[in-house]
Amino acid sequence: xxxxxxxxxxxxxxxxxxxxxxxxxxxxxxxxxxxxxxxxxxxxxxxxxxxxxxxxxxxxxxxxxxxxxxxxxxxxxxxxxxxxxxxxxxxxxxxxxxxxxxxxxxxxxxxxxxxxxxxxxxxxxxxxxxxxxxxxx
Numbered sequence: 001x002x003x004x005x006x007x008x009x010x011x012x013x014x015x016x017x018x019x020x021x022x023x024x025x026x027x028x029x030x031x032x033x034x035x036x037x038x039x040x041x042x043x044x045x046x047x048x049x050x051x052x053x054x055x056x057x058x059x060x061x062x063x064x065x066x067x068x069x070x071x072x073x074x075x076x077x078x079x080x081x082x083x084x085x086x087x088x089x090x091x092x093x094x095x096x097x098x099x100x101x102x103x104x105x106x107x108x109x110x111x112x113x114x115x116x117x118x119x120x121x122x123x124x125x126x127x128x129x130x131x132x133x134x135x136x137x
Contacts, residue, residue, distance in 0.1 A: 001107040010101035017097065021082070021090050029070070029080035037082075037090060038067050039116065044097040045128050046112035052104045053096045060128045062089045 004010070020036040023029050041063045047053060066086030074080045082090070101109070119127045 001110075002105045004103060005101050005106050005109055010098075014094075014098050014101065017094050021087070021094060024070070024080065024082040025084070025087050027079065027081040029074075029082065031074075031080075034067055034070060034080065034082075038064070040097050041067075041090075041093055042116050042119065042127055043109075043112045044093050044100060046115045047100045047104055047108060048096070050104070050108050050112070052100045052108065055092060055096050057129060059089050059092060061126075061130075062086065063093055064126060064128060066090075 005013075016036060017040040020029075020033040020040075023033050024037060041060060044053065044055075045060050048055060063086065066083055066089065069086075070080065070082050115127070
């Protein structure tokens with residue numbers, strides 16, 4: 001529990017996130033793949049809050065907003081696609097998450113996933129602090 005995630009599990013989770021981004025980017029997304037992207041963003045946020053990363057809060061908020069816009073588009077047009085201008089934010093956050101898997105102890109990753117489940121069970125709109133509340137931009 002004090003060591004990082006084993007490399008095989010880390011690669012599997014990373015691949016799942018990267019494939020979700022590729023599919024959503026090219027118009028082959030669906031609700032499951034967009035959920036996978038947001039799960040990755042939120043777990044990366046929680047791990048960053050524990051000291052594993054220094055991405056600006058705005059990058060996390062931009063990713064969150066891009067998924068909201070994509071979900072609205074899917075609702076009205078049945079087209080599941082991530083806006084191309086949102087892709088760089090997701091690429092940076094997926095790279096951060098990959099680095100977190102290599103550095104964060106397993107117990108921190110498990111705790112971040114627990115925090116995600118707790119958020120999903122609650123009523124908050126987002127676990128990501130607004131930029132002015134987070135002390136980052």
